[in-house]
Amino acid sequence: xxxxxxxxxxxxxxxxxxxxxxxxxxxxxxxxxxxxxxxxxxxxxxxxxxxxxxxxxxxxxxxxxxxxxxxxxxxxxxxxxxxxxxxxxxxxxxxxxxxxxxxxxxxxxxxxx
Amino acid sequence: xxxxxxxxxxxxxxxxxxxxxxxxxxxxxxxxxxxxxxxxxxxxxxxxxxxxxxxxxxxxxxxxxxxxxxxxxxxxxxxxxxxxxxxxxxxxxxxxxxxxxxxxxxxxxxxxxx
Numbered sequence: 001x002x003x004x005x006x007x008x009x010x011x012x013x014x015x016x017x018x019x020x021x022x023x024x025x026x027x028x029x030x031x032x033x034x035x036x037x038x039x040x041x042x043x044x045x046x047x048x049x050x051x052x053x054x055x056x057x058x059x060x061x062x063x064x065x066x067x068x069x070x071x072x073x074x075x076x077x078x079x080x081x082x083x084x085x086x087x088x089x090x091x092x093x094x095x096x097x098x099x100x101x102x103x104x105x106x107x108x109x110x111x112x113x
Numbered sequence: 114x115x116x117x118x119x120x121x122x123x124x125x126x127x128x129x130x131x132x133x134x135x136x137x138x139x140x141x142x143x144x145x146x147x148x149x150x151x152x153x154x155x156x157x158x159x160x161x162x163x164x165x166x167x168x169x170x171x172x173x174x175x176x177x178x179x180x181x182x183x184x185x186x187x188x189x190x191x192x193x194x195x196x197x198x199x200x201x202x203x204x205x206x207x208x209x210x211x212x213x214x215x216x217x218x219x220x221x222x223x224x225x226x227x
Contacts, residue, residue: 043201043217093155102215104155
């Protein structure tokens, strides 16, 4: 079945540094991937839509310069949290669309200290 | 503004009980409604519903959509402790093309006690 691999599964970084999260579609090509964040006990909030070969589309209130998205190939999208701060600590999940519904990556737990 | 509202927000039951989780929505250009189960990590797909009145079943889980009243229910019969999770309802809307955004509800936290 369709598999989306996300890496790393967890990361701790110092405040002010940047962190890159990768999302790969392993057995299908994904022209579009979606990035979500989830705070504890809250639902998934869409951050941006990643489009292969073009600029990402960001949701209202999401800083595009802080959350850099690159979708350079049909199987890889990356999210870079730049100059991370403790308030960026969250669970980040990517997903891609399949005909029977969306498939999610395993998520990345980011902790900024 | 699109809305997806789930109820209850949390629920505690005993093994063997039957539960019904609710999801109502207000979305323009509705495409489909999806149910996911989220344990410790990413959500896992349960059902995708596009047509009213057609029940989808998978083992002890079933779901149905009412597009006139704009809601869906997820039923779990003979609950087991392994059913404990957050159940997320999401609605996809047509936005042109084959890829479309999902709007998630806040989820229902189900706890099944032995």
